[in-house]
Amino acid sequence: MELNVNSTFSLNNGIAMPVFGLGVFKASQEQAAAAVCCALKMGYRMADTARAYSNEQGVGEGIRQSGVPRDQIFVTTKLWKTDYQDAASGLKNSLRRLGLDYVDLLLLHWPFKGYGEAWMQLEELQRQGLCRSIGVSNFKIHHLKELAQGGATVTPQVNQTEIHPVNTEEELCNYCRQNGIQVEAYSPLGGEGRLLLDDPRLVGMREHYRRTPSQILLRWDIQRGIIAIPKSVHEERIRENMGLFDFDLSQGDLQTISDMNSNDRRNYDPDRIDERPSWMEPKFSD
Numbered sequence: 001m002e003l004n005v006n007s008t009f010s011l012n013n014g015i016a017m018p019v020f021g022l023g024v025f026k027a028s029q030e031q032a033a034a035a036v037c038c039a040l041k042m043g044y045r046m047a048d049t050a051r052a053y054s055n056e057q058g059v060g061e062g063i064r065q066s067g068v069p070r071d072q073i074f075v076t077t078k079l080w081k082t083d084y085q086d087a088a089s090g091l092k093n094s095l096r097r098l099g100l101d102y103v104d105l106l107l108l109h110w111p112f113k114g115y116g117e118a119w120m121q122l123e124e125l126q127r128q129g130l131c132r133s134i135g136v137s138n139f140k141i142h143h144l145k146e147l148a149q150g151g152a153t154v155t156p157q158v159n160q161t162e163i164h165p166v167n168t169e170e171e172l173c174n175y176c177r178q179n180g181i182q183v184e185a186y187s188p189l190g191g192e193g194r195l196l197l198d199d200p201r202l203v204g205m206r207e208h209y210r211r212t213p214s215q216i217l218l219r220w221d222i223q224r225g226i227i228a229i230p231k232s233v234h235e236e237r238i239r240e241n242m243g244l245f246d247f248d249l250s251q252g253d254l255q256t257i258s259d260m261n262s263n264d265r266r267n268y269d270p271d272r273i274d275e276r277p278s279w280m281e282p283k284f285s286d
């Protein structure tokens with residue numbers, strides 16, 4: 001498959017979304033600004049933030065510092081549950097923090113209680129042009145079905161969810177493909193503290209392809225039509241992770257990586273997200 005850093009996948013509304021971008025979960029404002037600026041200067045064209053990351057201002061700053069024109073950058077943010085009753089205010093506050101007048105993609109961060117009503121508001125915000133595309137995150141098949149049966153008139157353009165070799169979500173990916181929903185993999189390297197980079201099953205491939213484990217893992221995503229957003233705040237890793245466009249994994253090796261699956265989800269079970277204790281909630285200062 002011919003792919004390069006400017007490659008995009010076409011969403012169900014015709015919008016082109018880069019196949020690869022930078023995540024900034026757990027980055028401070030300063031780290032996010034520096035990482036986004038560095039990545040954009042290197043050739044990345046997509047950044048993924050969220051209300052809950054408390055670094056939207058940093059992301060906006062990084063965009064401006066990079067000098068890359070706004071219309072060449074794809075910016076995603078996500079609404080937290082505190083915004084589900086008034087998504088318009090939630091988005092406007094995110095835009096203010098980002099210093100932007102639209103985002104390319106607005107996601108409902110989790111299937112929190114009230115996500116159906118929140119979705120209807122996203123449809124309206126999209127009509128107003130404040131977000132070019134709308135989608136969901138951490139939605140299982142039954143959440144997607146409930147959305148469709150609950151009167152949604154727009155099929156989510158994207159479902160961003162936890163995907164890496166030990167949590168491949170094949171069934172969900174197939175459902176999304178069949179229903180025109182682009183899948184985007186978060187924690188594509190396994191997530192902080194649980195990285196899969198030293199897995200012995202990747203060692204042989206590392207030597208064969210002369211690529212690093214992170215490049216192999218990210219290639220496994222995009223070669224299967226899945227968007228990947230690895231996070232790093234280190235320049236050398238941001239550069240390394242971008243090096244996934246000049247080799248092809250064989251069908252056999254794609255399958256070997258997929259066979260590592262053990263349904264080992266590292267993040268919360270979306271069905272239990274409303275049960276999280278309140279002390280785990282993000283604290284917002286702005």
Ligand SMILES: NC(=O)c1ccc[n+]([C@@H]2O[C@H](COP(=O)([O-])OP(=O)(O)OC[C@H]3O[C@@H](n4cnc5c(N)ncnc54)[C@H](OP(=O)(O)O)[C@@H]3O)[C@@H](O)[C@H]2O)c1
Pocket residue numbers: 022023024025026048049109137138160161185186187188189190191192193195197214229230231232233234237238240241267
């Ligand atoms: N929608 C959701 O609920 C949700 C949940 C989680 C994440 N996300 C999004 O997805 C993005 C990526 O997921 P993630 O941050 O959980 O996990 P990840 O990208 O799989 O892993 C990030 C970790 O890997 C390290 N790293 C990155 N590149 C590396 C390399 N080449 N070699 C060695 N270590 C490397 C990073 O450290 P350094 O930064 O120190 O380099 C960081 O600790 C997030 O940043 C966020 O934007 C969304």
